[in-house]
Structures are given as C-alpha cells and as structure tokens.
Amino acid sequence: MGRIIFLDGTSGSGRTSIARELLDILDDGVLFHLAADGFSAMRTGRELRTERLDTTLRPTGEGRHRSIAALARVGDDIVVDHVLSEPWRLPDCPTVLPPEDVLFAGVHGPPDEPTRREPARGDRPPGFAAHQYDLVHAHGDYDLACDTGTESPRECARRIKDFLPHRPGPTAFTRFRRRHLTAGRAGREQARS
Template identity: 70%
Template sequence: MAPGRIVFLNGTSSSGKSSIARELLNVLDDGVFFHMAVDDFNAMRTKRALEAEELDAALRRTRMGFHRSIAAMAEAGNDIVVDHVLSEPWRLLDCLTVLRPENVLFVGVRCPLDELTRREQLRGDRPPGLAAYQHTRVHAHGDYDLECDTSTATPYECALRIRDFLPHRPTPTAFTRLRHHHLPAELDDRGRQAR
C-alpha cells in the first residue's frame, strides 16, 4: 500500500490554519483526506491543573504522540491535512525524523502581526500575546514548498492554491531539504536511524 500524502500547514495561533484545513477537506477531490490538528490532541488531555514542569513534559509527549499519529495514518495509506504550530525547533526536527519527507507538502501559513493580534483579541480563547510570541519562531527554519498569506487571501482561496499546487510538489520537497540540513546523514530513507 502506498503511503498517504501529507499537507502540513504551519503557522502561528490565529493565522488561519484550521480554516484552511476545513476548506481543504471540501476542495481536495482526489482522495480521502483527514484533518489532524495539534489543538485536538491537546484537548484530549486531562483537565486537572498541572504544575509547570509536569505540564511542559505532558505537552512535549502530546506533540511527539501527535507527530507519530500523523506518521501512522499516512503509513496506512491515508491522506492527511496537518494543522500545527512549529514554535519550538525540536517539533520540526521530530517531524523531519518520523514523517516521509517526500510525501509532505510543507505550507507556511503567514499573517502580519497586527492582524494576528486583532484576530487573537476577537477570539478571546487564546492567551494575549501568544501569536506575537510565536510569530518569529514558527517560520524560523525558512523553507517551504508553498506559502499563503491569510491577510490577503481567504481560507477558501488558500485551499484552492494548495489543491492546485499539490500535484506539482517540488523535488526535493522542503521537508527533504530541511532533513538533509538538520539531521544526520545516517538516517535512512524513512527517517529512522540507519543500523
């Protein structure tokens, strides 16, 4: 069975990733796609209050599990739309390690900081300043296959652009280039340590 394709949306909180993902499920018509969002994984966690150190460890395990869930779904032949915030370098490195880089279309979801701040205030369900904190960190790796600006295009327009680009993914993909740049050469073609 061929592994599934992964459309990986990376951007700050309030940048429009989830809205684009929902539109993608409606416009991608050459397969069955699943939307996997890091927020959904965070929502599954216990609701009791956790001390800072325990919370940090739980969040790291959650995100590592999320990355491996994406990989498992794709390995089973499912096409995936990922909605994630790569605001810490280790998150990208972990994804580069567990996902087949040639099957990932890496999409940067960008939005100017003033618009992110406005959206964050309207939402009211995010800590103030979260998007500003993430703004420079999320795109620090600097390499994508495709980028969308949600201040100048609607989620639907972004989804159409991604749909039209998907069959024309570059070779090598951004994930392949990033993996070669950031990970040791002894990784095999599936991202696992070569024996």
Template identity: 65%
Template sequence: MGDTAGRIIFLNGTSSSGKSSIARELLDILDDEVWFHVGVDMFNAMRTERAMAPAEFDEALKRTRRGFHRSIAAMADVGNNLVVDHVLSEPWRLADCLEVLRPYRVLFVGIRCDVAELTRREAVRGDRPLGVAAYQADLVHRHGDYDLECDSGKYSPRECAEQIKAFLPNQAAPTAFERLREAIRP
C-alpha cells in the first residue's frame, strides 16, 4: 500500500436499490478531493457478450468480481478516492473484499430499500429481470454489520449522499470491515 492510500466508500445493496444514483451524487458533493465511482456493473459491461454455458458463465462472473475487487485496491493504493458500487449477494464476495481491502480504511454503507419499491424500480428500468432485487434483498445484507445504512426508498439519492458525506469524518474504529474480518476469522 502506498504512503497516501485513497479513501473507500463501499456501497452495498441489491440491484435497483439506488447505489449508482447515490454514487453520482457523492461525486457531486465530495468536492474536497478527486473521487471516482467504480461499479461492478461497469466491469460486467466490459465482458464479451458471447453465449456461454452456465458453468462457464458462472466462472467468468467470479473472475470478473475478483478482478473488480483487486482493481479497487490498485486504485486506492496509488491515492485515488473511490465510491464503490457492489452487490455482495454471495458470501465469498464479501470475504474476498475483506481480504483484498485489508490495508485500506473502508466506509461500508448498506443501501436498503423495501422490496415493493425495488420491484417497482426494476419494472420501470426494464433492463433487469423482474424479481432479481427481491431475491437479493436478504442475501446482500445477511452479514448484518455496516458503518452506516441509508434507506433509498425513504430518502432521495442526494439525501443519502449527504448522510454519507456527513458521516465520513466521524467513522468510528473499529470499522465494519474490521469487525467483519474478526467475526469470520477461522
């Protein structure tokens, strides 16, 4: 890790929970330094669209996620501040992030939204299969520990971003990532 590692705000929530909208608002209001929004969907969009057998596709997704996690570390290592947008719907994803991002101070933010609103947003978007967000709703938050949680069904993306900005300088130690590492340590 470099001498001047960047800060990481890590947004975790279901598909259609508003993570990308909140990230864009954060980039607008975090004007003290340069920040980058890096999202797992951005990495998915870089992958070839050729047809793959289910097992091959699953393996490609896993490599994509692992590469995404390591890119976060690489960007932070050279001093870039990051707003990360992710869906931690499988336990290995969180475990990998906890290990790969061990050297960095991470503000772990849970983006919550009730299932009825998630379903409405999916239908309006039309670019995701209906039911994915509802399926992910319990999975992404099952680890049960965040530094901060925002309700994107109750608050606008801008209001959620303002909550995160206000919390950022007041993050207590140990962080949620540190507590989670300790909780899952063998």
C-alpha cells in the first residue's frame, strides 16, 4: 500500500507549493502529485450552469478520491492537495482511502494572503479563499498542521517528511472515520426507535 500525504487548505494557502517541495525532497519510491486544480483541468472547458454545478462536480470529486485510492492500492505514494470545502468531501475520503495510510496535514496561512493573490491568479472570484477558510478547517482534526505564514513551503515539506516515520496512531482519518461511523449508527438507531 502506498502512502498518502493529504494536504488540506483553502485556495491560495500554499498546498501546491508544499506538494511540489515534497516531490523534490521525498526520495523513496514513486511519488505522484494529484492537485485539485490539475484534476479539475481534465474536465471539458465548457461553462457549467449554476443549477448543474453540484450534480456535475460531486461525481468528479468522488472519482478523484477513488483515483487516489486506486494508485495507493498498487503501491504508489501520493501527495494530494485538496480543498475540503464541501460538506460531503471529508466524510467520503476515509470511506475510500485507507485511513491508517493517510497523513492528513492542514495548510494554514495568513488569511489575507490568499485574498491578495486572487487577482493575480485570475481564476477565482474575489473573496473565494476567505469564504472557504471556515468550511475547510471546520473539522479541526489533523495529524499535522503547517502555517505558510511562518514557514516556507520547503520548511513545511521538511516537517512533513520528518513526521512521516513517527506518525502516532490512530491517524486523523481513522479518528474521523470512527466518529462518522458512530454518528451514522446512532442516527440509524434513533430512527428505528
């Protein structure tokens, strides 16, 4: 089973920069970077109508999670940069990804930095990253947190590399899966009574 380094942060937080650094410094085995923007870029360039946005994007996101799982299953190590801004995204991940093989890292940065970078990117509406912040980090449970406001992407990548062999258990994904499954069972039992 391959390792999965899962970077979660808002648009413009530095996830992709950290992922690139990880590809440079992790030298043991084949490593893939599955970027949120790269996966979306494979979709047709046609404008999506607002009323079809969720029904179109959710299957794409679920397919992405299953692609990550498939690569890990054959032994590839993967660095994922993701934005867990939709309520279904985080619950889906630990059901398809092996929770014990995922290092879940939160990528935080100065709140004003992503907003400052938005005009230069040209592919995000103003305020997009600020809107995502509370949604992305609402769960508050990571194996490791990085702050791109106080550390460079290279320093964050080195901390992740150093942390990998010493991860305590259970992992954040394992804890989340247990909570999610327990809540689901409690809900079903309550519905029966």
